[in-house]
Amino acid sequence: MSRRATFSALLLSLAAVSALVGLPALGIPYQGPPAWTGAPVFDQARAFAFAETLAVRFPRRWSGSPDRQAAADWLSQTLADLGLKVQRHRFSAALGVAAPVTMENVWAVSRGGERPDEIIVPLGNYDMAPTSFQAASDTAGHVGTLLELARVIHAAPHRRTFVFVFPDGEEWGMLGARHFARTFGDRAKIVAAFSIEDLDVGEMRALGIDGVGQFRGFAPMWMRALAADAARLEGLPVEEVPPLLEWLQRSLLVSSTDQGPLLGQGIPAVDLAGRSAETALKDRIYHLPGDTIEHMRPEAFRTYGRTQERVLRAVDAMPEVPRESGTYLRLGPDRIVPGGPLVAVQVGVFLPLLVAVVSRSRAHLLLAAPPAAPAASWAAFRAESRALGALCGVLAAGLLAVKALPRLGLIPAYELYPPPPRHPELTSVPWPAVVVGALILLAVVWQVRRCARAREVAPAARGAVALLWLLAVSVIALSDNPFGAVTFLLLPALLWIWPQPSLSRGRRVGNGLLVLLGFGTIVLLVVQYAQTLRIGSYILWYLMMSLAYGQFTLLRILLALATIAIGLRLLVLTVSRRLP
Numbered sequence: 001m002s003r004r005a006t007f008s009a010l011l012l013s014l015a016a017v018s019a020l021v022g023l024p025a026l027g028i029p030y031q032g033p034p035a036w037t038g039a040p041v042f043d044q045a046r047a048f049a050f051a052e053t054l055a056v057r058f059p060r061r062w063s064g065s066p067d068r069q070a071a072a073d074w075l076s077q078t079l080a081d082l083g084l085k086v087q088r089h090r091f092s093a094a095l096g097v098a099a100p101v102t103m104e105n106v107w108a109v110s111r112g113g114e115r116p117d118e119i120i121v122p123l124g125n126y127d128m129a130p131t132s133f134q135a136a137s138d139t140a141g142h143v144g145t146l147l148e149l150a151r152v153i154h155a156a157p158h159r160r161t162f163v164f165v166f167p168d169g170e171e172w173g174m175l176g177a178r179h180f181a182r183t184f185g186d187r188a189k190i191v192a193a194f195s196i197e198d199l200d201v202g203e204m205r206a207l208g209i210d211g212v213g214q215f216r217g218f219a220p221m222w223m224r225a226l227a228a229d230a231a232r233l234e235g236l237p238v239e240e241v242p243p244l245l246e247w248l249q250r251s252l253l254v255s256s257t258d259q260g261p262l263l264g265q266g267i268p269a270v271d272l273a274g275r276s277a278e279t280a281l282k283d284r285i286y287h288l289p290g291d292t293i294e295h296m297r298p299e300a301f302r303t304y305g306r307t308q309e310r311v312l313r314a315v316d317a318m319p320e321v322p323r324e325s326g327t328y329l330r331l332g333p334d335r336i337v338p339g340g341p342l343v344a345v346q347v348g349v350f351l352p353l354l355v356a357v358v359s360r361s362r363a364h365l366l367l368a369a370p371p372a373a374p375a376a377s378w379a380a381f382r383a384e385s386r387a388l389g390a391l392c393g394v395l396a397a398g399l400l401a402v403k404a405l406p407r408l409g410l411i412p413a414y415e416l417y418p419p420p421p422r423h424p425e426l427t428s429v430p431w432p433a434v435v436v437g438a439l440i441l442l443a444v445v446w447q448v449r450r451c452a453r454a455r456e457v458a459p460a461a462r463g464a465v466a467l468l469w470l471l472a473v474s475v476i477a478l479s480d481n482p483f484g485a486v487t488f489l490l491l492p493a494l495l496w497i498w499p500q501p502s503l504s505r506g507r508r509v510g511n512g513l514l515v516l517l518g519f520g521t522i523v524l525l526v527v528q529y530a531q532t533l534r535i536g537s538y539i540l541w542y543l544m545m546s547l548a549y550g551q552f553t554l555l556r557i558l559l560a561l562a563t564i565a566i567g568l569r570l571l572v573l574t575v576s577r578r579l580p
Helices: 003-021 044-057 066-081 136-154 175-183 221-233 243-252 259-264 279-285 298-317 339-348 351-366 373-407 431-453 459-480 482-495 505-517 520-533 536-548 554-575
Strands: 085-093 101-110 115-123 160-166 190-199 204-210 269-276 329-332 335-337
Touching (some): 003 339, 003 351, 044 136, 044 298, 066 101, 085 175, 101 136, 136 160, 136 190, 136 269, 160 298, 190 259, 190 298, 221 298, 243 329, 243 482, 269 279, 269 298, 351 459, 351 482, 373 459, 431 536, 431 554, 459 554, 482 520, 482 554
Antiparallel strands (some): 085 101, 204 269
């Protein structure tokens, strides 16, 4: 780069980092709608009795089991006895066994009097992890709460229509909620949906609020603020992730509860869960046979249920339900960074890359070797694009091989997500997966070495072309998910503009470090995710399953592969000793 461009890139890089760090300074006050202040009529004894019946009578109700079918029959009869109109909808999905598993959603309708065409959807899954027994905290507790909420809401007149949904398949990627969000005929009329999930064991210490969408979307701030106010009225603290972790959640958009698929379909939704004070006990029994009704506390049902009732009645009483964008960043209970400044900062992150691309293109492509600059530029562009295409082709072929494994019956087939946490298949890697993984790695190494052995023609020009493709990837990523674009491309955009071919050993070592540091965010996130799932080095197997199924969108996978290819090409171009 020219001196002027170097100075501009440095200045813009400092500004981009400063803007990201200084995002809280762009925050503005936020005032959400108040919770309902009436006297709740939620009955903790009834809710506990519902939960106990589900847990004890149907202790093995994982998707596809006889207990799951019996639990659906019981849910339907219980809702009908409460006077609600019940509907059931069956669908099938791949859950790691030879034949598709039949699953079933159950929901019940309580029609509103004044605004029946505006629908409020409280939902909570009734299936369970196959490694558990009774699944009292995850899921019987929230099912009992939801049944009692259905009883108290239906018992008195209300303005809007309520549809109480009990999805199947939550443990396998929220399949039931996904099916409901895609097929429910009146989904355009849903003004708010509340995923009421996981009333944890023991004493309730906080209300957890989760707003992650599945592939796209995030809970609007008004729903989070309303839930926080309802919890406050019940003397309950609120537990939400800090801004940095929320940024990462928005970057990945891999939901783990039933609000996710609804947000993915553009339906305003949020997850409200009970958080236990007995964290050691929760960790000891989560998704394991110890999750039995004996560990549940009736008083926790009271706080949890009354909070949920305040939320639902508040939405029903609203003159107009808010219509807010999910593009914001929560800084605290009453402060956000709004969409406009947020998007400006996200786009600004890539201005140094733009400056570097323009400067290098002018120096090594547009103004290279006059008067034959156009021909030389096109030759460099074509040569580097071919090299990148070959490497992307190897990675894409590896992706196709991974996706073919379940279709060929070489690894278990799942519909969307890998098995849930603590499932034995997470730490049992079949040999075809090992072979395919090794072949992909060898193919990538072979392609990289093949490029490294070849004498690079005009490596500086080809480096400019690689950065041009990085800019294209960044633009596409920004249009798809600005949070993810910044998270995964911030380091490449700021670091990969500096390495240039050199005969100096020190310079080449520095080039290699800068390129490798560009992958730092991905490595750190993979390590952190492995700790969350408690699977250690098996995270590589988990990621292979995620690619084989549908946990990430195809576009985001292809953008990731393209970024990897660009990084490897820059490594070859700037570390090699060979210069023309």
